[in-house]
Amino acid sequence: PAIDMLFNQFNDSVTGAQFGNVRSVKELASAANQAGRSRKLSETYGGSGWDLTFADMKRNGDWEFALGVNQMNQHLTFFSMEGARKYDYPPTFDYHEPWWNDYKHLNDHYARLSLALSSGRQENDIIVLEPTTTAWLYDSYVKRNERVGEIGQTFQSFITKLEKSQVEYDLGSESILKALGSVSGDKLVAGDASYSRVVIPPMMENIDKQTFTLLKKFSSGGGRIISFATPSLVDGRPDKELQAFFAGKRDNLIAASTLDDETLSKYFASGENVFTNVTGGTLFHHTRKLADGRIIFLVNSSTTVPLSGTLNTEGADAFELNTFTGEISGYLNERKEGKIALRFELPPAGSLLLYVSDVKGEQLPVVSKPLNFTSVVPAPGMNVTRDSMNAFTIDFCDLALENETFKDLYFWKAADRVFRHFGFKNGNPWNTSVQYKTNIVDRDTFGVRTGFTVSYHFNVKDKFNYSSIKAVVERPSLWRVSLNGKEIIAEPGKWWLDRSFGVFPIGILVNPGENTLTLTASPMRIHSEVEPVYITGDFSVEPAAKGWIVSAPAKKYTAGSWKGQGMPFYSWGMIYSKDFELVNAEGSYEIALTEWKGTVAEVSVNGKKAGIIAFPPYTADVTGFITKGKNTIEVKVIGSLRNLEGPFHNNPKPGLASPWNWRYVDAYPSGKDYSQLDYGLMKDFLLLNSK
Numbered sequence: 001p002a003i004d005m006l007f008n009q010f011n012d013s014v015t016g017a018q019f020g021n022v023r024s025v026k027e028l029a030s031a032a033n034q035a036g037r038s039r040k041l042s043e044t045y046g047g048s049g050w051d052l053t054f055a056d057m058k059r060n061g062d063w064e065f066a067l068g069v070n071q072m073n074q075h076l077t078f079f080s081m082e083g084a085r086k087y088d089y090p091p092t093f094d095y096h097e098p099w100w101n102d103y104k105h106l107n108d109h110y111a112r113l114s115l116a117l118s119s120g121r122q123e124n125d126i127i128v129l130e131p132t133t134t135a136w137l138y139d140s141y142v143k144r145n146e147r148v149g150e151i152g153q154t155f156q157s158f159i160t161k162l163e164k165s166q167v168e169y170d171l172g173s174e175s176i177l178k179a180l181g182s183v184s185g186d187k188l189v190a191g192d193a194s195y196s197r198v199v200i201p202p203m204m205e206n207i208d209k210q211t212f213t214l215l216k217k218f219s220s221g222g223g224r225i226i227s228f229a230t231p232s233l234v235d236g237r238p239d240k241e242l243q244a245f246f247a248g249k250r251d252n253l254i255a256a257s258t259l260d261d262e263t264l265s266k267y268f269a270s271g272e273n274v275f276t277n278v279t280g281g282t283l284f285h286h287t288r289k290l291a292d293g294r295i296i297f298l299v300n301s302s303t304t305v306p307l308s309g310t311l312n313t314e315g316a317d318a319f320e321l322n323t324f325t326g327e328i329s330g331y332l333n334e335r336k337e338g339k340i341a342l343r344f345e346l347p348p349a350g351s352l353l354l355y356v357s358d359v360k361g362e363q364l365p366v367v368s369k370p371l372n373f374t375s376v377v378p379a380p381g382m383n384v385t386r387d388s389m390n391a392f393t394i395d396f397c398d399l400a401l402e403n404e405t406f407k408d409l410y411f412w413k414a415a416d417r418v419f420r421h422f423g424f425k426n427g428n429p430w431n432t433s434v435q436y437k438t439n440i441v442d443r444d445t446f447g448v449r450t451g452f453t454v455s456y457h458f459n460v461k462d463k464f465n466y467s468s469i470k471a472v473v474e475r476p477s478l479w480r481v482s483l484n485g486k487e488i489i490a491e492p493g494k495w496w497l498d499r500s501f502g503v504f505p506i507g508i509l510v511n512p513g514e515n516t517l518t519l520t521a522s523p524m525r526i527h528s529e530v531e532p533v534y535i536t537g538d539f540s541v542e543p544a545a546k547g548w549i550v551s552a553p554a555k556k557y558t559a560g561s562w563k564g565q566g567m568p569f570y571s572w573g574m575i576y577s578k579d580f581e582l583v584n585a586e587g588s589y590e591i592a593l594t595e596w597k598g599t600v601a602e603v604s605v606n607g608k609k610a611g612i613i614a615f616p617p618y619t620a621d622v623t624g625f626i627t628k629g630k631n632t633i634e635v636k637v638i639g640s641l642r643n644l645e646g647p648f649h650n651n652p653k654p655g656l657a658s659p660w661n662w663r664y665v666d667a668y669p670s671g672k673d674y675s676q677l678d679y680g681l682m683k684d685f686l687l688l689n690s691k
Contacts, residue, residue, distance in 0.1 A: 002041035003028050005064050006075065006089070008048035008056050008655035010301070012160055015152045019060045022067065022160045023171070027130075029068025029122070030170035034180055036192035038118045039071045046075030047089035049657035051642035051677055054099070054600045054614035057106055059303055059349035065110070066284040066299040066351075067163070070117040072110050081498040082474045083529040084430040086645060087662045096498055098572045098638050099599045102612050105324060112323045116353055117297060120290040126169035126268065127188060127195040128162070129211070131155055131204040133174060137236060151203045158201050158228070161259055166275045166285055167268045170195070174208045181214050186222035188214060197267070200227040207231045212242055219245075224252045226267050228259070274312040274339075281307025281346060293357040300346035306616075307346045312339045315356035319364060323353050330364040347616040370588045370690030379579040382684060384557035387636065388572040389468060392458075392541045392548050393644055394517075395532040396668045400453040408546065410665040415530040418452055422524055430529060431659065444526035451522035456533050459514050459544065464552040466507040469537035471517055476502030478528055479519040483509045496536065507537070534644075540566025543671030561597070561678040562639070568676050571644045573602070573636040576681050580631045587691035589626045591633065593618040595682040598637040605633050619688075633687060639679040648674040 003025065005018050012020035025042075032040045042064055045052060061072060078085055078092040091097065131151055138145040162169060170193060180191035187194040198218065207215070212234055219225055230246045232238055246253070256263050273287060273296070281300040288295040293315060300307040318331040318340060331354060333340040344352055399406045399414045401421055406414070416427030426432045429440045460466075473481055476490040483506045490502035506517075521528040540551045554566050562570050591603050593613055601613040605625035613620045613635070622633075646652075647661035652675055 001028055001031050002043070003069075004043045004046070004075075005060065005069075006043070006046040006048070008045075008052055008060065010060065010063075010303075013157070015149070015156045019063060021156075022163045023156055025064050025067035025069060026159065026163070026169075026171050027173070030127075030193075031173065031176060032068070033122055033124070033170055034176055034191040034193045040069050041071045041073060042069040043073045043075045044069075045091070045093075047657055048091065048655060049642060050090050050645055051599075051640045051654070052091050053598070053640075054102075054106055054612075055303070055349050055616065058109070058351075058615055059301060061106075061110060062113075062299045062349070062351045063284060063301045065113050065117055066286045066297055068122070068286065070114050072114070078498075080500050082500040083527065083531060084428060084659070087431075087657075087659045089659070090645070090657055091641070096641070098640060102600050102602065102614075102638070105612055105614070108326070109323045112321070112326065113297070113353065116295050116321060116323075117286060117288060120288040120295060122286070122288050124168045124170045124193070125195055125270070126167065126197045126199060127172040127190065127193075128159060128169050128199040128201055129172045129174065129204065129207075131201055131206075133208060133236070134203065134205045134231075137206060137233075154203050155201050158259060162268065163284060164282065165264050165268070166270075166273065166283065167264065168270050168273070168287060169199070169268075172198070174211045177214060178208065178210045181210065183214055183217040183221060183223075186218070188218045188223060195223075197224045197226060200225065200229050200231065202228045204229040204231050206233040206236055207242065209235050212239075212245075216245065219250065219252060222252060224254065224267075226254045226256055228256050230255075272314050276310045276312065278307070278309035280305045281348065283307055283309065283346075292359070293355055296354045296356060298344055298346065298352040298354070300348060300350045303348050303616075306348060307344075307350070309344060311342045311344060312336065313342065313356055314338075315340050316359050317357045317361045318342055319355045319357070319361065320367065321353040321355055322367075323351070328355075328364060330366040332366055349615055373590065373688035373690045376580050376582070376589075376687040376689050378684075378687065379581060381578075382559065383575075383577040384559070385575050385577075386557070386567075386570070386572070387575055388570075389536045390539055390541065390553070390567055390570055391472075391534055391536040391644060392550075392569040393532045393534055393646075393648075394456045394458060394547065395646070395648065396456075396547060397530065398455040398457075399530070400455070402452075408668040410668075411530050411532050412663050412665065414454060418524075418528070418530060421452075422446060422450065428529060429526075441526060446524040446526075448523050450524040451520065452524065452528075453518060453520045454530050455519075456517045457514055458517070458535055458548070458550060460510060460512050460550045461542070462552040463512055464539070466510040466537070469507040469510050469535065469539065469550075470496075471504040471506050472496045472501050472534035472536060473504065473517075473519060474498075474501050474529075474531050474533075475527060476504070478525055479521060482518045482520075484511060484515055485518075496534070501534075541568055541671075542566065543568075543674075545670055546668045548671040559681050559684055561682070562680045563643075563676060563678055565680075568671070568674070569644045570679070571639045571641050573638045574680060575634050575636045576685065577632060577634045578684070578687075580633060580687050582626065582628055582631060585626045585628050587623075587689050588621070589623045590619045590688045591622055591635065592686040592688055593635070593681070594684075594686060596637055596685075597677070597679045597682065599640045600638050602636040602638065603634070604636070606631055622687075631687075633685075635681065635685045637679065637681050640677075643676045643679070646675070648676070651675065 011017035281302040
């Protein structure tokens with residue numbers, strides 16, 4: 001089995017959520033544990049939107065890995081962004097992304113986690129039965145019964161509380177028990193897993209006959225049943241033997257009413273791992289047993305609040321496995337009453353991978369971070385530059401189709417109108433259909449006299465050097481392209497953003513005032529989708545009554561939002577550079593970002609790459625790069641394709657981007673009404689020193 005974990009809307013309270021949905025991941029992990037499978041796959045991040053940050057990815061990925069996932073399939077990679085594909089649940093994990101060259105840092109983290117969390121075994125002693133067949137009693141395609149949702153929500157809340165209380169358990173599917181279930185002494189066996197405690201969750205009314213047979217044998221062998229409900233049905237029918245079983249008085253049949261602290265401590269505690277003094281954040285953990293020790297993975301799933309606490313665990317020594325560098329170091333621990341106590345502190349979205357050894361291991365240095373940093377005073381001024389040309393998107397056009405012209409038409413509506421005209425009743429088939437060869441591709445048989453024209457308008461306010469200005473058009477071979485009535489040709493071998501996006505040098509033809517970029521399809525082709533076009537170059541972009549207007553480039557950039565500096569669509573890197581004069585290079589040095597908005601930031605010292613900043617507390621150790629005398633430090637803040645590709649309209653909710661977010665736009669709005677995010681270094685970065 002495998003799962004989806006999509007979107008970027010963490011929610012651990014409702015049954016329909018993706019990230020935050022404890023039940024979904026625990027079902028996967030439990031089935032794998034019981035079937036003896038070591039790899040547990042998740043399709044991850046799909047539909048999270050172009051604005052998904054490295055911190056978002058780490059928070060969400062670490063959470064599912066703590067619950068049992070150990071192999072990630074990132075959703076998805078666009079082989080091409082041409083046409084409707086770019087709206088198919090972005091982001092894409094490929095060269096299109098401004099942050100692609102830095103993604104290796106996250107991939108290495110998950111590669112190392114995948115190795116660690118598929119080594120050894122997760123051996124849980126508690127199995128919580130799922131009330132699936134109880135829900136079936138009330139399910140109906142004819143008339144919805146609210147009790148189905150109530151059963152599901154109650155179960156979801158129950159196991160989520162177990163997870164947040166650091167209880168180590170598996171879920172029990174009665175179908176799996178039917179296939180793999182048996183009893184050995186006081187253990188309920190499910191394939192490769194065995195359990196000494198079985199939990200009947202709240203609202204469970206029905207038990208399969210095979211499950212009941214197993215429970216009777218398990219109980220008579222001394223196994224403990226902790227019941228938060230009193231089932232009365234076997235295979236959907238009232239059963240007196242079952243009712244008598246749960247009404248019986250036995251020490252190993254515990255009737256529980258609420259999952260309070262006392263119940264958790266008395267019936268769910270683990271003798272191996274005990275967490276104490278846990279404050280702040282949201283803790284999740286995962287334990288795996290090896291032949292000579294255990295792997296323990298700790299995660300803080302809060303994005304805003306740090307987490308601290310103490311883990312008291314069986315073992316003789318502890319080591320930290322750094323998932324970003326691959327380094328192994330000692331971890332401070334204190335021997336207490338046959339266990340070791342490990343104090344941990346995790347920043348928001350932070351994680352910690354530990355190896356706890358059964359024997360005292362080789363003495364390795366313990367990594368300790370200096371506590372007292374002071375800010376180094378920089379030389380006056382900060383230099384701010386773009387690392388790419390500015391750009392903006394034109395997503396409205398005029399459509400000329402036979403004898404009609406439609407003004408200020410949203411590109412999506414224009415494409416639909418064209419394809420309906422040529423016999424596709426549902427509009428653009430690449431937006432609406434499964435891409436069967438016969439139903440779509442083989443219909444590319446339009447007559448030589450067919451076709452249409454789309455025109456895109458942009459205004460230039462100022463007179464300045466236009467030589468850098470270029471137009472970008474998808475699938476340039478399908479169109480005859482002109483600017484202001486003069487045909488233009490794509491630069492051979494040149495592309496921008498996607499290898500199928502052609503580049504047209506237009507600076508020599510650009511005029512002050514209105515300019516019109518015209519695309520003519522003649523004849524009509526099956527891939528002639530009407531899509532936005534892009535204008536790139538050294539200029540600024542300002543809101544107009546409809547869309548945007550081009551103006552002279554800024555003379556100087558500063559800290560603050562790119563939107564307010566003529567770059568509302570800008571998606572790539574802005575480089576912030578400062579000089580620091582040091583009498584000596586003693587002690588430790590860090591770069592700290594106090595306030596910024598971006599996907600990831602790259603740090604360079606004296607022309608050498610010194611690391612990235614992507615996760616709280618948003619610092620980077622640059623000690624080994626600092627020298628006596630003048631040090632030039634650059635921080636490159638990298639944005640995302642969200643401001644270039646959208647969605648721009650209808651107040652899109654953050655964290656979810658589906659094809660529907662790019663549809664149903666009726667009027668051409670002012671640029672100030674486009675939905676775009678603030679990116680940039682909002683306040684100067686700091687160089688911190690600790691001696």
